[in-house]
Amino acid sequence: MGIAAALNALVEIQESISIVLPSGEPERVKKAYKTVPAESDMLPTTPCVINIWSADPLIESSGLVEIFYDVRMQLFIRNAKQDVGADIANLFWDAFVAKFVTLDGKTLMGNISHSTLSGGSPTLVGWERAGGPYVGLDMHLNLSTKQFF
Numbered sequence: 001m002g003i004a005a006a007l008n009a010l011v012e013i014q015e016s017i018s019i020v021l022p023s024g025e026p027e028r029v030k031k032a033y034k035t036v037p038a039e040s041d042m043l044p045t046t047p048c049v050i051n052i053w054s055a056d057p058l059i060e061s062s063g064l065v066e067i068f069y070d071v072r073m074q075l076f077i078r079n080a081k082q083d084v085g086a087d088i089a090n091l092f093w094d095a096f097v098a099k100f101v102t103l104d105g106k107t108l109m110g111n112i113s114h115s116t117l118s119g120g121s122p123t124l125v126g127w128e129r130a131g132g133p134y135v136g137l138d139m140h141l142n143l144s145t146k147q148f149f
Helices: 003-014 082-100 103-107
Strands: 018-020 026-028 031-033 048-061 064-077 114-129 132-148
Touching: 003 031, 003 048, 003 064, 003 132, 018 082, 064 082, 064 114, 082 103, 082 114, 082 132, 103 114
Parallel strands: 031 048
Antiparallel strands: 018 026, 048 064, 064 132, 114 132
Protein backbone atom coordinates (compact mmCIF):
# COMPACT_ATOMS: atom_id res chain seq x y z
CA MET A 1 0.00 0.00 0.00
CA GLY A 2 1.13 3.53 -0.68
CA ILE A 3 0.96 6.80 1.18
CA ALA A 4 -2.47 7.71 -0.27
CA ALA A 5 -4.10 4.62 1.23
CA ALA A 6 -2.21 5.15 4.49
CA LEU A 7 -3.45 8.75 4.76
CA ASN A 8 -7.04 7.69 4.01
CA ALA A 9 -6.88 5.16 6.84
CA LEU A 10 -5.11 7.63 9.15
CA VAL A 11 -7.79 10.33 8.87
CA GLU A 12 -10.49 7.69 9.41
CA ILE A 13 -8.75 6.56 12.61
CA GLN A 14 -8.17 10.15 13.77
CA GLU A 15 -11.83 11.05 13.28
CA SER A 16 -12.78 8.08 15.48
CA ILE A 17 -10.78 9.34 18.47
CA SER A 18 -12.91 10.65 21.30
CA ILE A 19 -12.55 11.73 24.93
CA VAL A 20 -14.76 12.65 27.86
CA LEU A 21 -14.27 16.25 28.97
CA PRO A 22 -13.88 17.05 32.69
CA SER A 23 -17.50 18.33 32.52
CA GLY A 24 -18.59 14.80 31.55
CA GLU A 25 -19.45 15.77 27.96
CA PRO A 26 -18.09 13.69 25.08
CA GLU A 27 -15.72 15.31 22.59
CA ARG A 28 -14.11 13.91 19.44
CA VAL A 29 -11.81 14.87 16.61
CA LYS A 30 -14.32 16.54 14.30
CA LYS A 31 -12.15 16.84 11.20
CA ALA A 32 -8.86 15.34 10.03
CA TYR A 33 -7.14 16.86 7.00
CA LYS A 34 -4.94 14.74 4.71
CA THR A 35 -3.20 17.90 3.64
CA VAL A 36 -2.71 21.41 4.96
CA PRO A 37 -5.60 23.86 4.52
CA ALA A 38 -4.61 27.33 3.33
CA GLU A 39 -2.66 29.12 6.08
CA SER A 40 -5.02 32.10 5.83
CA ASP A 41 -8.02 29.89 6.67
CA MET A 42 -9.30 29.78 10.21
CA LEU A 43 -10.10 26.24 11.22
CA PRO A 44 -13.90 26.28 11.38
CA THR A 45 -14.27 22.99 13.22
CA THR A 46 -12.11 21.96 16.14
CA PRO A 47 -10.74 19.77 17.54
CA CYS A 48 -9.14 18.92 14.22
CA VAL A 49 -5.93 17.33 13.00
CA ILE A 50 -3.73 18.50 10.15
CA ASN A 51 -1.39 15.88 8.67
CA ILE A 52 1.87 16.76 6.93
CA TRP A 53 4.10 13.97 5.66
CA SER A 54 7.67 13.61 4.50
CA ALA A 55 9.40 10.62 2.95
CA ASP A 56 12.63 9.23 4.32
CA PRO A 57 15.08 7.03 2.40
CA LEU A 58 13.63 3.92 0.84
CA ILE A 59 14.95 0.38 0.68
CA GLU A 60 14.62 -1.65 -2.54
CA SER A 61 15.21 -5.38 -2.83
CA SER A 62 14.13 -7.57 -5.77
CA GLY A 63 11.28 -5.26 -6.72
CA LEU A 64 9.96 -4.82 -3.17
CA VAL A 65 10.29 -1.23 -2.03
CA GLU A 66 9.90 -0.22 1.60
CA ILE A 67 9.34 3.49 2.05
CA PHE A 68 9.61 5.19 5.44
CA TYR A 69 7.50 8.24 6.26
CA ASP A 70 7.18 10.74 9.06
CA VAL A 71 3.62 12.06 9.34
CA ARG A 72 3.45 15.18 11.49
CA MET A 73 0.02 15.28 13.09
CA GLN A 74 -1.03 18.64 14.51
CA LEU A 75 -4.09 18.67 16.78
CA PHE A 76 -5.79 22.07 17.00
CA ILE A 77 -8.21 23.01 19.81
CA ARG A 78 -9.85 26.42 19.92
CA ASN A 79 -10.79 27.41 23.45
CA ALA A 80 -11.02 30.90 24.94
CA LYS A 81 -9.20 29.67 28.05
CA GLN A 82 -5.73 28.35 27.26
CA ASP A 83 -5.57 26.24 30.42
CA VAL A 84 -8.86 24.52 29.56
CA GLY A 85 -7.60 23.91 26.01
CA ALA A 86 -4.40 22.43 27.44
CA ASP A 87 -6.41 20.09 29.68
CA ILE A 88 -8.40 18.95 26.66
CA ALA A 89 -5.19 18.43 24.64
CA ASN A 90 -3.76 16.29 27.47
CA LEU A 91 -6.86 14.06 27.34
CA PHE A 92 -6.51 13.76 23.56
CA TRP A 93 -2.85 12.71 23.94
CA ASP A 94 -3.95 9.79 26.11
CA ALA A 95 -6.65 8.90 23.54
CA PHE A 96 -4.17 9.03 20.62
CA VAL A 97 -1.74 6.77 22.54
CA ALA A 98 -4.55 4.31 23.33
CA LYS A 99 -5.65 4.22 19.67
CA PHE A 100 -2.19 3.82 18.15
CA VAL A 101 -1.12 0.90 20.39
CA THR A 102 -3.93 -1.26 18.98
CA LEU A 103 -3.22 -3.46 15.97
CA ASP A 104 -5.52 -1.37 13.74
CA GLY A 105 -3.76 1.78 14.91
CA LYS A 106 -0.25 0.40 14.43
CA THR A 107 -0.99 -0.83 10.91
CA LEU A 108 -3.56 1.84 9.94
CA MET A 109 -6.15 -0.90 9.46
CA GLY A 110 -3.72 -3.10 7.52
CA ASN A 111 -2.53 -0.38 5.13
CA ILE A 112 1.06 -0.19 6.42
CA SER A 113 3.71 -2.50 7.87
CA HIS A 114 4.09 -0.74 11.22
CA SER A 115 4.02 2.66 12.89
CA THR A 116 5.39 4.39 15.95
CA LEU A 117 3.71 7.37 17.66
CA SER A 118 5.81 10.02 19.37
CA GLY A 119 5.40 13.58 20.54
CA GLY A 120 7.16 16.61 19.17
CA SER A 121 9.41 18.73 21.35
CA PRO A 122 7.37 20.20 22.91
CA THR A 123 4.30 18.02 22.44
CA LEU A 124 1.74 20.34 24.10
CA VAL A 125 1.88 23.56 22.07
CA GLY A 126 0.24 26.88 21.42
CA TRP A 127 -0.56 27.45 17.74
CA GLU A 128 -1.56 30.56 15.85
CA ARG A 129 -3.39 30.27 12.56
CA ALA A 130 -5.03 33.05 10.56
CA GLY A 131 -4.64 35.30 13.58
CA GLY A 132 -6.48 32.93 15.89
CA PRO A 133 -4.96 31.22 18.95
CA TYR A 134 -5.19 27.47 19.40
CA VAL A 135 -3.82 24.97 21.88
CA GLY A 136 -2.90 21.53 20.68
CA LEU A 137 -0.51 18.67 20.22
CA ASP A 138 2.46 18.25 17.92
CA MET A 139 2.78 14.52 17.23
CA HIS A 140 4.68 12.31 14.81
CA LEU A 141 3.69 8.97 13.34
CA ASN A 142 6.64 7.17 11.80
CA LEU A 143 5.47 4.48 9.40
CA SER A 144 6.53 2.36 6.50
CA THR A 145 4.80 0.99 3.44
CA LYS A 146 5.86 -1.94 1.29
CA GLN A 147 5.10 -2.07 -2.42
CA PHE A 148 6.17 -4.18 -5.38
CA PHE A 149 7.18 -2.24 -8.47
